[in-house]
Amino acid sequence: MYLLQLDKKGAIIKEDDGLYAIDEFKDLVDDMGMKAMLWVALVCDYDSPYRHFVERERVKSVSKKIFDKYEWKGVKNEKIANAIKKYKELQFDPLDAQLVAFNEKIDEYTRLMRDTRINEDNAESMQKIMIGIEKVLNTRQKLLDAIERRGSRQKIKGEAKMSYLEEQMSIKDKI
Numbered sequence: 001m002y003l004l005q006l007d008k009k010g011a012i013i014k015e016d017d018g019l020y021a022i023d024e025f026k027d028l029v030d031d032m033g034m035k036a037m038l039w040v041a042l043v044c045d046y047d048s049p050y051r052h053f054v055e056r057e058r059v060k061s062v063s064k065k066i067f068d069k070y071e072w073k074g075v076k077n078e079k080i081a082n083a084i085k086k087y088k089e090l091q092f093d094p095l096d097a098q099l100v101a102f103n104e105k106i107d108e109y110t111r112l113m114r115d116t117r118i119n120e121d122n123a124e125s126m127q128k129i130m131i132g133i134e135k136v137l138n139t140r141q142k143l144l145d146a147i148e149r150r151g152s153r154q155k156i157k158g159e160a161k162m163s164y165l166e167e168q169m170s171i172k173d174k175i
Contacts, residue, residue: 003091004041012038024086028079036074037083039066044087046096054107095147102140109133 005013012019012034019037020026029037042048042062043055050058063072074080109129118126 003045003087004037006038006041010038012041022086022090024079024082028083031079032074032077035066036077036080039063039072039074040080040083040087042066044084044091046091046093046100051100052103054104095143095150099140099143099147102136102143105136106133106140109136 004019007013019029025037025040028040039062042050042065043058045051048058050061053061059075060070063075064070066072067074109132112129113126113133116122116126
């Protein structure tokens with residue numbers, strides 16, 4: 001995940017230095033526990049394994065995974081809403097936001113194509129829809145290429161120079 005670190009079993013690493021530094025996350029964990037914070041991360045994170053679902057399906061799938069209920073009542077909690085808002089704000093990346101929008105439109109096109117029977121009256125319209133899908137897919141691929149060229153996101157590290165003591169230790173290690 002991008003904002004929070006998960007262990008191999010899918011739990012949030014509690015020592016993650018970013019978790020308690022954000023008031024909205026701290027309030028949520030204190031009130032509803034780590035599972036609720038994990039729910040927020042899996043629903044909101046651009047790198048979530050559930051990222052390919054549209055948001056309403058993602059909410060249901062993650063709720064089922066974590067709380068064993070498709071309709072988890074915590075979704076309506078104010079602290080969840082605050083944590084979601086903050087999570088999305090902190091991880092915002094315009095390229096990823098565009099990708100999410102393209103994925104949602106592709107899902108809409110897919111549902112339209114699946115639910116519409118082709119007949120003589122709508123064949124021309126359906127052909128236009130298919131051309132539109134092709135254009136959206138091509139643009140989405142260009143966006144994916146741009147994201148890949150950007151490289152993987154990494155946590156920001158300070159650019160501070162070594163202290164005098166660190167420099168001396170480094171020199172000593174080389175000798």
